[in-house]
Amino acid sequence: MAPFNRNILKPFKNIFILILAVFAVWMLFFDANSWLIHHELNTDIDALESEKEYYKKEIEKDKKALKKLSTEEGLEKFAREEYYMKRDSEEIYIIEYEDSLKNKQDE
Structure with missing residues (x-):
């Protein structure tokens, strides 16, 4: 031994x-510049880069939506769909299906 x-x-x-x-x-x-700290910082950098990509995609999506809303037709469509606005000579009927209604049993 x-x-x-x-x-x-x-x-x-x-x-x-x-x-x-x-x-x-x-x-x-x-x-202060240890491998453990570098590993933690690299992990943070990767997370921030993926978050950056997510926000870039969201910005592009918002730019497309803003471009649609800049036209008169797009603005009218948005107002009708989201806020149920109508012209004076129109009537709006909202149709709800049974599967979209809340039942007392579900609550």
């Missing part, structure tokens, strides 16, 4: 290897 322990500890008797091991551990875990 004793020769096995000597073989494991033999490289650590060299002062340069010992200093290199301590330096590597320090740089990986304890330094």
Whole structure:
């Protein structure tokens, strides 16, 4: 059993290897620029980039909707569908289907 322990500890008797091991551990875990901090920051960067892409798509979608609303026909269609507006000579009937109504049993 004793020769096995000597073989494991033999490289650590060299002062340069010992200093290199301590330096590597320090740089990986304890330094202000450690691998752990870099990994956390890279994860944050990836999350922010995906959020940036999401907002770019939302901006494009909003620009298309704004372009549709800039025309007279698009504005009228939006007002009729969303706010149930009508002309003076018209009547609007809202049709609700049975599956869209709330039942007292569902509540």
